[in-house]
Amino acid sequence: MPLNRRGLGAALAALTATAAKAQTPDPAIIKPQDWATSLGDGVVTNPYGIPSKYESAVIRRDVAWLTAAKQSSVSFTPLHALEGTITPNGLCFERHHGGIADIDPAQHRLMIHGMVEKPLVLTLQDLKRLPRINRVYFLECAANSGMEWRGAQLNGCQYTHGMLHNVEYTGVKLSTVLEAAGIRPGAKWLMAEGADAASLNRSIPLPKALDDCMLAFAMNGEALRPEQGYPLRLVVPGWQGNMWVKWLRRLKLDDAPWMSREETSKYTDLLPDGRSRRFTWVMDAKSVITSPSPQAPLAGRGRTIISGLAWSGRGAITRVDISLDGGRNWQAARLDGTTSKLALARFYAETDWTGQELLLQSRAHDDTGYTQPTKDALRKIRGVNSIYHNNGIQTWLVRPTGEVENVEVS
């Protein structure tokens, strides 16, 4: 069953076949339905709006056994239930190391010190006097798909790929603030520290800091959400989420990296020979089919939309391939709209499903020429000791019932 075998004309025929039983409109449709016979709620019933009660299953979910406490845990974005490319703020995944800092923005300060000409302590109001930019970027946790190193384990792309979101950030270029402080000769590294109980900190090489990093105070038009670093977060486009320090309180310049906990014992990739890959910052090209997927089974046979997301920390997505047979045959998916650099891209493939078993895979390509590898190819180089940087090709088994399962193919 090749993909896109039939053009749009055939798709329409399939639609009218689906709807054929209703060629003569049901009189029940013409008379007003219940919801059209009485007034509904008025305006500002919810001054800050909420989703429909029928969407109550579209939520972030955690995995209880994953961590000792919810303050050092993760909740996952329900990718299987989302459309488009923008992630709603209320559904952006969470990963905390000491819980959500509850910060009064009027009391918040950002300190810039170390190898600078003039140390600064800035309020949010100071930052809001500087030129502002808006950029859409994906953020992926380094541990996203981490449990897949040892085989297919979690049954749903919410869990296997849901440490991922994509929003429009508003803020100030980090370079603007560093230049205001004055970078002293010899400074090569920037340490960013959060104001949470974990004082999470990471070292960032100065060229990246001066290239495209942002000090963001808004996401998708409104203030950052508490769990995303309110009131200030470091944005490190294309690099692993752990470096996007939330509740940002301190930037220190020095001539060497800090070798802090989160870049030594954690967030490094342990190789089969016992050595670790050091500074694996960039998130390589990756993709996942979000529908169908284990939490989004096929509703029935006939015309079917296969949909998913692709992203690359090195640039823009140029192509996504789809396989229905576990990687033996590949065809190009349709990338929807413009695919901007370091942001999620949405892809689609239309097919007719006749009820046969499928082994669904997607494979991303980026504008550096890189192609998303298989999990086995990654394991050959990296072994299975790490929980980080697994960008291998994911496989969903679609059963004749329409149910979908996370599986491995060799």
Added chain:
Amino acid sequence: MPLNRRGLGAALAALTATAAKAQTPDPAIIKPQDWATSLGDGVVTNPYGIPSKYESAVIRRDVAWLTAAKQSSVSFTPLHALEGTITPNGLCFERHHGGIADIDPAQHRLMIHGMVEKPLVLTLQDLKRLPRINRVYFLECAANSGMEWRGAQLNGCQYTHGMLHNVEYTGVKLSTVLEAAGIRPGAKWLMAEGADAASLNRSIPLPKALDDCMLAFAMNGEALRPEQGYPLRLVVPGWQGNMWVKWLRRLKLDDAPWMSREETSKYTDLLPDGRSRRFTWVMDAKSVITSPSPQAPLAGRGRTIISGLAWSGRGAITRVDISLDGGRNWQAARLDGTTSKLALARFYAETDWTGQELLLQSRAHDDTGYTQPTKDALRKIRGVNSIYHNNGIQTWLVRPTGEVENVEVS
């Protein structure tokens, strides 16, 4: 005081001057602040996240005297408090004619009938089997700024310009469904009807319906919000919001417009001579400065960001001018990032405010060569009988205290 008189170097000097008092970092900053000394909330404290308690003023607001009942009223987007271009779903303005229809998506049906070869009744699942697209569009109510026809009245851009939002829609091209039903020769108009208590309906010329209209089931990645038409809304890019029928239940093709209530006694512009402009669908180019504005006064003298939004129902925004003196002198603002067709564009101007009175204005230009007119120029042609299609230049008076007021200049 010209705009952008000083370059970035000077901006940085201004910043370090602002922060000069803090050149020696306050020891209080270096020791952990309260929120860094104990664990915060864990993950899924809110499975569907909500804003910080410090942002509780960033909400939709209505105007009690405006309408007889909240079910036929409007609430406004807090533009003055928003950044970037995407509007968060919870803050998108509301305008209802019979309250919010509370629709069970499993029971929802869309009927396509009239001058078609094959009438169809489609479920949401039927629609989700068709090829899907994602597009960002602004939506503006025809009555946005309506009260400004008779002079400056409401003190805040939330009220003067807040019937406006901008989100990423996901759905099916309307043309796909109409072609599936088969358009009969002679069909020229499409009537779209909502499933709300008002059965709100509008006539749309078939060329527009077949050009870029969408049947949308998602906004900013998740299902439509109830107040935005859950589970299905018609998207009519660049045209007035009233035509973007919410809770969409019916599409009927015919050879003439329906001349329904919302396109005859309402949503037509009454001219000084007693005649009405018929079918004023397109929203002409417009802009507004969102900060500073009456609800977002200036925090103090010194380096200041002037920020606003611009949009055009005819194409893309190509330039926005800013005046500090009520329209005598104009300079180009900086348009941030790419400005896509029929979507909001964000503009900025950086200036130094020394405390003098300002008469702030913005003026949008689009890629058809159209320039946003003054209110007086509009009144000369249209009089003051209408409440629709006021895209005149807005003026904010900034007082030496930093307070801002809605005023008129001639």
